[in-house]
Amino acid sequence: xxxxxxxxxxxxxxxxxxxxxxxxxxxxxxxxxxxxxxxxxxxxxxxxxxxxxxxxxxxxxxxxxxxxxxxxxxxxxxxxxxxxxxxxxxxxxxxxxxxxxxxxxxxxxxxxxxxxxxxxxxxxxxxxxxxxxxxxxxxxxxxxxxxxxxxxxxxxxxxxxxxxxxxxxxxxxxxxxxxxxxxxxxxxxxxxxxxxxxxxxxxxxxxxxxxxxxxxxxxxxxxxxxxxxxxxxxxxxxxxxxxxxxxxxxxxxxxxxxxxxxxxxxxxxxxxxxxxxxxxxxxxxxx
Amino acid sequence: xxxxxxxxxxxxxxxxxxxxxxxxxxxxxxxxxxxxxxxxxxxxxxxxxxxxxxxxxxxxxxxxxxxxxxxxxxxxxxxxxxxxxxxxxxxxxxxxxxxxxxxxxxxxxxxxxxxxxxxxxxxxxxxxxxx
Numbered sequence: 001x002x003x004x005x006x007x008x009x010x011x012x013x014x015x016x017x018x019x020x021x022x023x024x025x026x027x028x029x030x031x032x033x034x035x036x037x038x039x040x041x042x043x044x045x046x047x048x049x050x051x052x053x054x055x056x057x058x059x060x061x062x063x064x065x066x067x068x069x070x071x072x073x074x075x076x077x078x079x080x081x082x083x084x085x086x087x088x089x090x091x092x093x094x095x096x097x098x099x100x101x102x103x104x105x106x107x108x109x110x111x112x113x114x115x116x117x118x119x120x121x122x123x124x125x126x127x128x129x130x131x132x133x134x135x136x137x138x139x140x141x142x143x144x145x146x147x148x149x150x151x152x153x154x155x156x157x158x159x160x161x162x163x164x165x166x167x168x169x170x171x172x173x174x175x176x177x178x179x180x181x182x183x184x185x186x187x188x189x190x191x192x193x194x195x196x197x198x199x200x201x202x203x204x205x206x207x208x209x210x211x212x213x214x215x216x217x218x219x220x221x222x223x224x225x226x227x228x229x230x231x232x233x234x235x236x237x238x239x240x241x242x243x244x245x246x247x248x249x250x251x252x253x254x255x256x257x258x259x260x261x262x263x264x265x266x267x268x269x270x271x272x273x274x275x276x277x278x279x280x281x282x283x284x285x286x287x
Numbered sequence: 288x289x290x291x292x293x294x295x296x297x298x299x300x301x302x303x304x305x306x307x308x309x310x311x312x313x314x315x316x317x318x319x320x321x322x323x324x325x326x327x328x329x330x331x332x333x334x335x336x337x338x339x340x341x342x343x344x345x346x347x348x349x350x351x352x353x354x355x356x357x358x359x360x361x362x363x364x365x366x367x368x369x370x371x372x373x374x375x376x377x378x379x380x381x382x383x384x385x386x387x388x389x390x391x392x393x394x395x396x397x398x399x400x401x402x403x404x405x406x407x408x409x410x411x412x413x414x415x416x417x418x
Binding site: 148150151155160161162165166168169170172173174176177178232233235238 | 378380382384388402404408
C-alpha cells in the first residue's frame with residue numbers, strides 16, 4: 001500500500017561548488033538559507049557544517065541574513081583533493097585563512113560577517129588582525145588566541161583506537177550537562193563520521209601553528225567589530241581563555257554563555273539563540 | 288564532612304558500580320568489548336574495579352600487595368564528589384576536564400583507557416544516579 005506521507009523540506013539549499021583552494025581544484029559542499037547580510041559559518045575541527053543547521057533554519061535570522069555554511073575540504077560532503085591518499089592532512093593558519101578569503105571571494109560576498117566556532121573561533125581572530133577591511137563583523141564562538149592542550153593528539157589516529165569513537169568520547173565532556181541528550185548525541189555523531197586523521201590534522205592549526213598571542217594586540221575593533229561568546233562548560237577553550245584574549249583587544253565584546261559548552265550552536269540551539277540573536281541584531285543595526 | 292567521611296562516601300558509591308552498570312543495558316552493550324581491571328583511587332585508597340565484557344563484576348577495596356591493574360584514575364574524595372554531582376559544575380563535570388587542571392591523574396596503559404574512553408567515563412560517573 002502506498003504511504004500518504006508527504007515530505008516536508010527545510011528552507012536550505014545545498015550545492016557543490018568547484019573552486020581552487022591552495023592552488024588545487026576542490027569540490028566544496030555549501031549550504032545556504034535566507035537573504036541579506038552574508039553570514040559565513042565555520043564549523044569546528046573534525047566536524048562539518050551540519051553543526052549550523054539550526055541557524056540555517058532560524059527564520060528570525062534568515063530574514064536579515066544570508067547564512068552560508070561550507071564543509072571544509074576533507075570534511076562532511078566536501079571531498080579531499082586529488083592525491084590525498086598519499087598525504088597527511090594538516091590545516092595551517094595560512095591555508096585556513098586563505099580558504100575562507102577564497103570562498104568569500106568566489107561567492108562574491110560583499111563584506112560578510114564570519115562566525116566561527118573553536119578552530120573557526122581562532123581563525124576569526126586572525127581575520128580580525130590581518131583582514132579587518134574584508135568583514136562587516138566577526139564572531140568567535142569558543143574563541144581564544146591560545147589555550148592549554150589537554151591530551152596527546154596521537155591518540156586520534158592509530159590502528160588500535162577507533163578514531164571516530166575516541167574523537168567523540170574526548171569532546172563529549174566539552175558540552176554542558178544541561179544540553180538536551182538528542183542534540184548532544186547529534187553533535188557527537190559528526191565526530192564519529194570524520195575521516196581518519198582529519199580531527200588531528202585540524203588540531204595542527206589549533207595546537208601547533210595557530211598561536212595568535214603575539215598578533216591579537218593589533219586587532220582594531222573600530223575597523224571591524226569583534227564578538228566573542230564562550231560557553232561556561234567549555235574546558236577546552238575556557239571562559240578565562242576567552243577573557244584573557246579579549247583583555248588584549250580594545251572593544252572586543254565578550255559574553256560568557258550559561259549552560260553551554262564548546263558546541264553552542266549544535267549542543268543546545270535554543271539556549272544559544274538567546275545569546276546570538278542580540279549579537280546579530282547589533283550587527284544589523286550598525287549596517 | 289571530614290576528608291575521612293568523604294572518602295568513605297565515595298568508596299560506598301563506587302562499591303555500587305556492579306548493580307548500577309548492570310541496570311544500564313545500553314552501557315553494558317557499548318562496553319561489551321571491554322574486559323580489564325582498573326583502579327579508582329580515592330585519596331590514598333585504591334579500589335580495584337574488574338570489568339568483564341562491559342559488566343562490573345567486582346569492586347575490591349585496597350590496599351593491595353603487588354596487585355596489577357591496567358590503568359588508574361586518582362583524585363581526592365572531594366574532587367570525586369564534584370564529578371559525581373547529578374548536574375556537575377563547570378570545570379569539574381568531566382574526567383578529562385579534571386585531568387587537564389591536575390585534579391585527576393590518569394596513569395598506566397592508556398591504550399585500553401582511550402580505546403574505551405566513553406564507556407569508562409560512563410562507568411565511572413554511573414553513581415550520579417544515586418546522588
